[in-house]
Amino acid sequence: MTTHPPSPRKSPEEPPPPSTTSFTHKYAKAVAGRRAKWAVLVLWVLLIGVGGSLAAKLGDVQNNEAQTWLPKNAQATKAVKIAEDYFADKGRLGSVVVYAREDGLTEADLAKVNSDRERFVTDKLAAAEIPQVTVASDKKAAFLSVPIKSDKSDNSVLGDGVKDLRKAAQKNAPDGLDVRITGPAGSIADFIDVYSGMDGALMGATLGLVAIFLLFTYRSPILWLIPLLSVGLASQVASAVVYLLAKHAGLTVNGQSAYVLIVLVLGVGTDYALLLIARYREELHRHEDRHEAMVYALQRCLPAITASAATVGIATLCLVFGSMNSTRGLGPVVALGVVIVYFAMTTLLPAFLVILGRWVFWPFTPRYSAEYVDASVEKEHGFWGRISGFVGRRPRPIWIGTVLVLGALAFGAMSLSTGQTQAEQFTKKVDSVAGQELLSDHFPAGSSAPADVYVKDAGAAAALSTVQGVPGVTSATSVASRNGWTHIESVLKNAPDTQAARQTIDRMRTALDRSSGEAGDAVVGGQTAIALDTSDAQGKEEKVLIPLILAVVLIMLIILLRALVAPLMLLLSVVLSYTAAVGTAALLFHAVGYPRIDRGLLLFGFLFLVALGVDYTIFLMTRAREEVGKRGHRDGVLTSLTVTGGVITSAGLVLAATFSVLAAIPTVASLQQGLLVAVGILLDTFIVRSLLIPALALELGPKFWRPGHPERDEADLPVRPRAESARLG
Template sequence: MTTQTSMTEPAGAGTPPPQPPSPFRRYASFVSGRRSKWVVLVFWLLLIGVGGSLAAKLGSVQNNEQQTWLPADSQSTHAIDVANRYFTAKDVMTAVVVYTRDEGLSGTDLARVGEDRRQLLERRIAAADIAPAVVSQDHRAAYLTVPLRTDKSDNAVLGDAVKSVRKLTEDHAVAGLDVRIAGQAGNIADFIDVYSGMDAALLATTLAIVALLLLITYRSPVLWLIPLISVALAGQVASGVVYLLAEYAGLTVNGQSSYVLVVLVLGVGTDYALLLIARYREELRRHEDRHEAMALAVTRSMPAIAASAATVGVATLCLVFGSMNSTRGLGPVVAIGVLIVFCAMTSLLPAFLVILGRWVFWPLIPRHTGDYADDGAGGHAAASAAREHGTWNRIARGVGRRPRPVWIGSVVVLAALACGSFTLSSGQTQGEQFTRKVDSVIGQERLAEHFAAGSSAPADVYVRDAGAAAALRALPGVPGVDSATQVASSGGWTHIAAVLRDSPDTHAARQTIERIRHTMRHSSPETRSALVAGQTAVTLDTSDAQGEEERLLIPLILVVVLGMLIVLLRSVVAPIVLLLSVVLSFGSAVGAAGLLYHALGYPRIDRGLLLFGFLFLVALGVDYTIFLMTRAKEEVRERGHREGILTGLAVTGGVITSAGLVLAATFAALTVIPTVNALQQGVLVAVGVLLDTLLVRSLLLPALALEIGPRFWRPARPRD
């Protein structure tokens, strides 16, 4: 009779009909289904089979030529176009072979220099004619300027050419004669040498760090392997996609974007895995069927993971509006990596875990206890949270007792650390780019001791033939110019080499380039269209472009992140507070990193470091804020603002802290690369992530949310 009554009951009476499953729930049911999990696994195995073979080719499409990083409208870019069209063979770069003897060069030494020049030409190691050696006035040094072949798609071409020069000079060395290879070719060859094998070393180091942290986190000899394998496979697919875009769609990929892709995929992928597995562990205690437990875990963690991936992806895509090809290329590379690792962590990882079963958690296997009542929204009783998350429950209650002193103290600490940023200065010299002395740096120092320091890389001035005479008269009078010599004329243009008194990568040399350009514009009507290039000019134009990118991209990224937070939280007050906290966290990270740079002996930074750090610390730092606030909002619906915030902190504290430690450690792995820029990038992001995880997310944000009260969620009303 009861059944009959319910069947004839009018619509709207009694229990409302069940709501259709959400898109997240339908997706979750598919990736964790009894049969469909095998479809997911087979799909990823096929994808990995293709992507893995393509990933191995990624190095072949890297383009590390300095001029390709320049804005299309920079003077250096136009000058390089003129040089390639009328004066130099395409794909040629200059090395400077420096010979020194402290006691003075002997006749045998000079004969050796002449013989080296002849051999370099006869063996066709040089790409063009080599001018006779230049001997210093003190007769203790000489140098040859050797043009070498290069290929933007194959770094090995230049590296092999420099090795050939080095082998020739070493095979016929005269005892006591010091020989170094400097110049732009020597400098880039040293970069190629120090990065040689670094992809494998970086990957191995990062994997080892992540594996160790996962082993400590899970205290299981098996479970740590599952997310690590999933992330590694996702990284192979991402590298394969990036290769295809670089090969067939013109995407610019360089050494920096390649190693950022490796580190980011491992760090972000592990973050997502930690969040999902923590939720899966909770659901396994509430549900006997592991398929149902995984479906609920994916459903309830997907909003946070999807919001995080979307925020990072869209924020990094803002880089396509940058001035330099390297910046524009980095954005899609990172976005592709985040998208693919998101898909892998929400499909491949759940399928793996469900297929393997509960035993992968051994020895801490989560049993179905029924302790947690399923309330349909994932909320748990405060007592359960206290039992399961004891340490973080105590931290949460501590914040709840005195929120005002907590957030004020946190702000004071962060602001004090931010003051360290005033100790930083930009403009690394060539000698400051490596963590150890390399051949090109020593060669440049030898040149500076015996010649005008700019001899290894003179400024290239290209002027119309009608203005050549006026330019040759004006250039020697420019402060900082040692000499000016006409090199050649072709196609209506004249090439003049202006030797600078200062080393080509110093601030003084860049000021000289600015004075040369000013003189050319105002010397005569015929020189007004002159173009100034060379190593120093390229560095100057790169620095100017980086400044323009900072002014454009930093506000744009902030607007994008704010918009994503507003959409996610359906609030205005909370996103503004969260964004301000992330900006303060970035400032403190720069300051703290600056103090560490001084302690490590590398106080000067590359101008591009700030944009790099801002992008990753804001985009990745907001990850942990999203993880915390989505769970807090979920809890607020069940138990009110205060208890919801504190419970959200208690139940997410452990997993988010673990995720932060993993991400910080993966970026710290960049310190294995023997360049100062990579070391500084790793230190900055690692310090920033730790500050954001341990201070901003754990103390500042919960305390501010309690201080503001329910208005924190306006105009949304999560309890409704």
């Protein structure tokens, strides 16, 4: 048995020529032909001309209001609907202005608070009447509940409203009086503020990182610009399309989906570019005509890139079966981005490369050689040739060892806990968090966001009595009765974003359900109810979407590889990689001081690590299937690891780096998302794809491809001498 990858000199013939009747050949020729390349370039210039200005408006259509993320059948959603329909609450959101002085409020302080109450209404800073001032029993703090105008289609309405309110509240404040804006409106305004302008910053940071990696990979002062320009233009077109759909078709776009779109398009697009350019460089050695070299390279890469884009696109589209608007909106946003970057990397990038010619590779310009054989390829991939030899010598210890390592890392997931508080959602102190802390110091912690109970008038008395008796409720009061409905405000003992407050909401709903008469039809909403219903919906989504995404990935692998055994093994490896990534990331979360996660992180991480992690497996195994058809199973698997090792590792590093950029956003959710995906991609790149999968394939032997037979599939294909070259017409 050989101990190293076989010497490619045993196969001096070049690979079989591409079929000139296949769809992939026609597509490649339509993109890279002598005249077609100019048509492609003109088409993308037109797209950029139209989409460039629209992309900048994506932030204008983001909707970050928490209740719009909820499923239609959630109680919190029903409560919002009742408030809008029967209490004219549509278009406004509650904020709390907190005034505090450590030594106790002075007469001047209280005069300021009462003056503000009148001025906020007079100056139309409040969207409705403001209740009386509430003063703490220790006389050290007071607050006003101020409704603010909001518009789901325009974030600036709420954001500007809170800014104007803050400016007015701080104006002429006595020295030493601490004034803060908190409550639901204050919290959302802070999220809007931290995401404001992040699109451009993220784009710049991501492009900068990609540029550094491309410079290091290609060691060329010119070549790195071509894929960078292509993915940058694709990102602008994708943002423009998403903007149009959000503006005119009701697509839900929030801060999360907007920044994921940018990072994913740049990361995935660079991956596809690395794969295509590596194959194009290889073919330039074999073909004197660069157009022919690109046709051959694109035709060979197209199945892998198409399978990758289809897997990611269809897997993310599965999110439309989620229960929350935010989940359903993320799917189409990401899928659109993947489709657009796919077409950019398989049309615009090839056109750029053939237009500019071989010189873009300077100083390592690939030269045509009639004597170029696979030994030359082996020389170019010396490091990965040694890795391949290592895997070939000890496949069984390697796959067992990597499984044990990944399994051990997965145990770190046991340290995860959910239920972030508002203070744990930002990596810097924001006004709404400081205001909530002041409230908690001087009032019942739930004062900033009381639970809203809506009940028909006939059941109001019974409902009020029931709510007042629920453990964890500090006070409950009927504050309004309109159009046959009564609104009961219930102040909770605990802060509205804590697990204890959610448990109180649960108890309240259970008690009201058990009430007799119309009190049993009461609906409980408010900030805490929204958080509770969101968490419950996320748990249900995991049970539906995770199996659905796995099924999509499995089906795509079966179609691509025309096998059953290999796809099952690959799917299991991806799942193992995901659990190891979650465990490793959990340990990192503790290390950076943010151990608690939002429940949605698990689905987010699963989607992107499974969908993106399988990319590198697709790149490896499509080349393996091609090489197995020419060399046999063992030699084909090891050769594919040798020739794809460098490009896939570069792609993994680029994608991990682009997702790590999310740490620049000052929210804990984005930091954790970036860490989780980056860690998972690195594990998949360096352990799963480089060691586990090749070792498993060698351990199973040719039955890895069952029921297919790649060795037979290409056994009778014609070959031609390398020196022979057919030019494109």
